[in-house]
Amino acid sequence: MQRGFRTGSEGGIRMYDRYLVTGATGFLGRAVLRELAVCGASARALILPDDPYAKLLPAGVQPVFGDVLDERSLTAFFAGAGKQTCVIHCAGVITVASDPGPMLRAVNVQGTGNIIRKCVECNVGRLVYVSSVHAIPKKPKGQTITEDCTFSEDLVDGAYAKSKATAAKMVLDAAANGLDASVVFPSGLIGPEDFRGGSFTTMAKSFLQGKLPFAVRGGYDFVDVRDVASGILGCAAGGKPGEGYILSGRYITIRKMLGIIGKVAGSRRRPVCLPLGLARFAAFFYEKKCIREKKPLFFTPYAVAVLGSNGQFSHKKAAESFHFRVRPIEETLHDMTVWLLQQERNGLLDSKKKR
DSSP: OSSSSSOSSOOOOOOOSSEESTTTTTHHHHHHHHHHHTTTOOOOEOTTTTTTGGGGOEEEEEEEEOOOTTTTGGGTTTTTTTTTTEEEOOOOOOOOOOOOOOHHHIIHHHHHHHHHHHHHHHSSSEEEEEEOOGGGGGOOTOOOOOOOOOGGGGSOOHHHHHHHHHHHHHHHHHTTOOOOOOEEOEEEOOOOTTTOOOOHHHHHHHHHHOOOEEEEEEEEEEEEEEHHHHHHHHHHHOOOOOEEEEOOOOEEEEHHHHHHHHHHHTTOOOEEEEEEHHHHHHHHHHHHHHTTTTOOOOOSSSHHHHHOOOOOBHHHHHHHOOOOOOOOHHHHHHHHHHHHHHHHHHOOTTTSSSS
């Protein structure tokens, strides 16, 4: 029996009485809420009390103030939850910083543990945890990376990847103990309406403003945030308890991505792409410069390492399980660029400007 949203030709059919979404004002969380709103689902959003992006929630969504790190504050968020409730845990700290600080592990690991405990306590019908492909152990270039693996922080590199691997294992262990839970592993999220400014969005902004000194001669798998949101609801509907699903898009180089963005913007700018060895050296100093100047981080040693790693992921399992599909990356980059240019016309493109 399928749960939540039935995928396929019948369209979205709501079966849960309510969907609880953490990380609701983030890039992915808002995309999930938009999908739920289109389907007429009842949704509750967990937001921090001082979140400046709360005003961006879709109409009809019930906001609840709380924090995944404060288990007591989750009581109102889970009020009335039961078998007809689906929890979508998007909240997390995403960073390419070399020294991300203690909040990364606190939110990604401790926060996930709190959500798991509340799901068990309330006997919810379904939990979908949003992890990352970085939680999956790497394979040598030339091999395709799949979900068929063991999750352990000892098998991945970088603080972010370790935190997501640990949390994914926690969710899968809970599923083995009876919780109806699945894990999704998105690749690099891109697309329009990234108000907070993720790594690639920040780089694209700098490129459009003529402020990008150089890029990296590498690439990775990127996927449209809107397709991932649909995939999450597909997982809620057709995913199996205790299973993980990669939600990837397509491998593309940074040079080609910026070239597409420039073409859409009508710009003749072409990025200077450094070889990986030189980029690693430059990234060490560029990260320190951005920290001193309090600028968003996107060019760091960790980011360079990712762009030089194996970025070949398969979403075959998700496609076969709940009809996960992705749009052409050219369409995603077009929509993203048009949105960024609109933000510039509205005076909102400057990353230092408060919104």
